[in-house]
Amino acid sequence: MERRYCMADDIVIMGAGPAGLAAGYELAKNNCKPMLFESQDQVGGISKTIKYRDFYFDLGGHRFFTKFNEVNNLWHEVLGADFIKVPRLSRIYYKNRYFNYPLTPLNALTGMGIFDTVKITSSYLYSKIFPYSREDTFEQWVSNRFGRKLYSMFFKTYTEKVWGIPCSQIQAEWAAQRIKGLSLKTAVLNAISRKNNNIKTLINEFDYPTHGPGMMYNRMKDKIEDMGGKVYINSRVDKINTEGSKIKSLEYIDKDGRRNIVEGRYFISSIPLTELIEKLSPTPDTAILNAASNLKYRSLITVDIIVGKQHLFPDNWIYIHSPDVKLGRIQNFKNWSSKMVPDENRTSLGLEYFCNENDELWNLTDDKLFELAADEIDKIRICNKKDIEDYIVIRVPKAYPVYMNGYKKNIGIIESFIRQFKNLQPVGRYGLFKYNNMDHSVLTGLYAAKNILEGTIKYDTWSVNTDKEYHEEKAN
Ligand SMILES: Cc1cc2nc3c(=O)[nH]c(=O)nc-3n(C[C@H](O)[C@H](O)[C@H](O)COP(=O)(O)OP(=O)(O)OC[C@H]3O[C@@H](n4cnc5c(N)ncnc54)[C@H](O)[C@@H]3O)c2cc1C
Secondary structure, rough: OOEEEEEOOEEEEEOOOOHHHHHHHHHHHHHOOOEEOOOOOOOOOHOOOEEOEEEEEOOOOOOOOOOOOHHHHHHHHHHHHHHEEEEEEEEEOOOOOOEEOOOOOOHHHHHHHHHHHHHHHHHOOOHHHHHOOOOOOHHHHHHHHOOOOHHHHHHHHHHHHHHOOOHHHHHHHHHHHHHHOOOOOHHHHHHHHHOOOOOOOOOOEEEEEOOOOOHHHHHHHHHHHOOOOEEEEOOOOEEEEOOOEEEEEEEEOOOOEEEEEEEEEEEEOOOOOOHHHHHHHOOOOHHHHHHHHOOOEEEEEEEEEOOOOOOOOOOOOOEEOOOOOOOOOOOEHHHHOHHOOOOOOEEEEEEEEEEEOOOOOOOOHHHHHHHHHHHHHHHHHOOOHEEEEEEEEEEEEEHHHHHHHHHHHHHHHHHHHHHHHOOEEEEEOOOOOOOOOOOHHHHHHHHHHHHHHOOOOOOOHHHHHOOOOOOOOOOO
């Protein structure tokens, strides 16, 4: 049966990941009573933490770092002493050897042996004399800075594992955001002068909640509710009713399968942009639907294992560049926080596989995925498979928005369409289809809340994280 009611505060937030929760928290702090609707049984979105047998598993590994003071203040305000500083160590595994990450040239050159060193150097010089004239793709952008040989060793394999498409089809913008400031020349100069402060991807420590990122977002949910807001879990937004240039109401399916209608004055959406478009009623024009259906996501499977060993390796995570295994990255959770494991004699690892929803890997049974992961980690000699005591498999659909050639045009079409709705603000990584870290997602949530509180549209959520350059380090 359908129930209909009006909300006291009239602010409706779709999705309770970092972006939706940040908006809800800011609004609740300012005496509003927002209502959040979350489809899953737990808040935190991709940044949630899964608890299994008193082990805490992060979906990937979520470093907390930001150059935005308001985001940093918010995180510290919410978590206080449970937010700890963690030293960073991450390396690249390639051909049975470990290389520093971020890549340092001396380590790369000395680790490769004389033959490859000569090849790397000559291909670098070649790319300086004969660079690609255009830098539209990831391949062109990286090759021009590192040479083709180094590109093929340290960028191509891993990047193609993550995205599942050739680097020649990935926009240069992604490389520009992630590794700007790092090139073979600047890296060599920095190694010599030891001045590496400006390299954006070098960050030696980060913040982390003692029990994983989900702790931050669970705490945010509790605080929102303490301040009078409501967070409805197991409540999937199914339909969004519009009238002219306004969103009138949304319909959600609750845990008992009932359809409910909620009317509101202000709507914030952190659900994937593609789903938002599909759920609008009346249905948008075909051009808008086509633009949305052309946006693609990449998914993630983590095979989380519990190993009966106290120590396996010192890194927080290791990138697996070897092309002979499908495994992309390994997280060692006790190196993020000792509280992630209940027993210091055991180690928990997250083995990450990148895939597409419903592809061959995605559709493997959990048993088969575990078999694959156990064989691969044994093969690369990181852990003997006989020492694995238990495992769980977590599938994460829509983990990465894919910056494929042509995606910007589609986003442009959707953005102009969405902007027509004066009381709707899209926020977050999937809500805006941007390769956002948590801080950008949180910032968009704060922007949306401020617009509502101040009765303006001063803060444009679409404008966050459009810098070509992405700063991992706080600007001094
Ligand atoms: C492997 C991996 C590693 C990462 N590492 C880092 C890192 O080190 N540092 C960092 O800062 N960031 C990292 N990120 C990025 C970070 O996870 C995201 O930026 C952040 O979670 C995005 O928050 P969000 O609220 O925008 O989206 P989400 O986290 O996806 O939250 C959206 C919420 O909406 C809900 N939802 C979706 N559809 C509906 C619906 N129809 N009805 C109701 N609810 C719905 C979802 O269930 C979800 O809870 C990483 C991401 C991945 C995939």
